[in-house]
Amino acid sequence: MAAKKVLLRFSSSLISKPIVYRLIKDFDLTFNILKATIRPDEEGEMVLEISGNGENYKKGIAFLKESGVEVLDTEKxxxxxxxxxxxxxxxxxxxxxxxxxxxxxxxxxxxxxxxxxxxxxxxxxxxxxxxxxxxx
Ligand code: SF4
Ligand code: SF4
Incomplete structure (x- = not known):
């Protein structure tokens, strides 16, 4: 799968949790952080370029959404x-x-x-x- 860019938006309650790390550990994906704006007690945003198997990518994105992370498609x-x-x-x-x-x-x-x-x-x-x- 070609690397895909996504914008993740975290609520303040999710910022301290190691959710993004699970993309590597559980879904065998790799990513580059292209931009991150994260402040404690505030909403955070992160732009990732994610690479890996297409099926794992879909599962990883579904996992992020299920965890409460808002995922926006920056391919648009x-x-x-x-x-x-x-x-x-x-x-x-x-x-x-x-x-x-x-x-x-x-x-x-x-x-x-x-x-x-x-x-x-x-x-x-x-x-x-x-x-x-x-x-x-
Ligand atoms: S018409 Fe122009 S200024 Fe008004 S909402 Fe649309 S883009 Fe914005
Ligand atoms: S999509 Fe429209 S409202 Fe959202 S950041 Fe871009 S210009 Fe602003």
């Missing part, structure tokens, strides 16, 4: 269609990563794909369907 990406966007700013209130921002002087809404964690919250919020999910 979000795009903003500037022609559809009419700068209503509804998406700025839901974006948790700072990928969408508004210039208070011009009220122009900008999207920075580098900061996007593909949570898809903006997609359901955008009234003009300017924010869209695509496969990379």
């Amino acid at each position: 990406k979000i795009t903003k269609d500037e022609e559809r966007c009419y700068q209503c700013s509804a998406c700025t209130g839901v974006c948790p990563s700072g990928a969408i921002s508004i210039d208070r002087k011009t009220m122009w809404v900008s999207f920075d794909p580098e900061k996007c964690i593909v949570c898809e919250l903006c997609v359901g919020t955008c009234p003009s369907r300017a924010m869209q999910v695509r496969i990379k």
